Amino acid sequence: MKEVLPVFNSAVSIDCVLFGFDGGELKILLIERNEEPFKDWWALPGNLVGVNESLDQSALRILHELTGLSDIYMEQYYTFGEVNRHPQGRVITVAYYAMLRLGGDKALKPLTSYAKRAQWINVKDLPKLGFDHQHIFDKGLEKIKRRIKHLPIAFELLPEKFTLTQVQHVYELILGKKLDKRNFRKKILSFGVLKELDEKQKGVSFRAATLYKFDKRKYAKLFGKAISF
Numbered sequence: 001m002k003e004v005l006p007v008f009n010s011a012v013s014i015d016c017v018l019f020g021f022d023g024g025e026l027k028i029l030l031i032e033r034n035e036e037p038f039k040d041w042w043a044l045p046g047n048l049v050g051v052n053e054s055l056d057q058s059a060l061r062i063l064h065e066l067t068g069l070s071d072i073y074m075e076q077y078y079t080f081g082e083v084n085r086h087p088q089g090r091v092i093t094v095a096y097y098a099m100l101r102l103g104g105d106k107a108l109k110p111l112t113s114y115a116k117r118a119q120w121i122n123v124k125d126l127p128k129l130g131f132d133h134q135h136i137f138d139k140g141l142e143k144i145k146r147r148i149k150h151l152p153i154a155f156e157l158l159p160e161k162f163t164l165t166q167v168q169h170v171y172e173l174i175l176g177k178k179l180d181k182r183n184f185r186k187k188i189l190s191f192g193v194l195k196e197l198d199e200k201q202k203g204v205s206f207r208a209a210t211l212y213k214f215d216k217r218k219y220a221k222l223f224g225k226a227i228s229f
Helices: 055-067 133-147 164-175 181-190 216-222
Strands: 013-024 023-035 047-048 076-080 091-101 115-122 193-198 212-214
Touching: 013 055, 023 055, 023 164, 023 212, 047 055, 055 091, 076 164, 076 181, 091 133, 091 181, 164 181, 164 216
Parallel strands: 013 091
Antiparallel strands: 013 023, 013 047, 023 115, 076 091, 193 212
16 A cells, blocks of 8 residues: 655745945835735745746746746845744745946836735835745845955946046945955055056046956956955
8 A cells, every 4th residue: 555645834934135226325126015924014025835836937027926027136145944933834935136336227017916015125124024025035134244255246336437436435345344445445446457548537526536447367267266345
């Protein structure tokens, strides 16, 4: 007689933690939920993994359905498995994150009634979030604070040509602290990954600053070397 195996009693979900840089602000992508539990609350874009989907496939589908965004490269960064974190039962959540430079080409429009709307919100003005999403957000922020010391996250958030002040501002927003201007510039230039251009800022009322470009080839040689401030 064939043994009857027990049925598993848990679910797996995906939460997407997308950070965006726009107009000098660090933002997080949230949705306003339209279903219980936590109806009318702000939350991270997330839902259950489909039966016939891989985790990566689910992450892309969920993000697209709840925000309208597509073709966003995301990476897994943490798994949340506390027993009582969801009011409907045991749910294990795999969190994905991404960093984006925001612009007019990334319009937000949920494709399902599950979300009323999606919106980029300044991390300094974060509302109260449903479920344990504050904890998930905090872990994501810790992740990018660590990665900014090893990967060119800051430069990916900037335009192709930028000033040293803009670079410092991105680092300060992500690290959550003010950095000494003189020491920062001395250190960031000492790595040799910025190419000084024979160009200045245009259309500014103050003294125009020199523009720089990020040298990916030189950075590749430094990969894995921490840049600490």
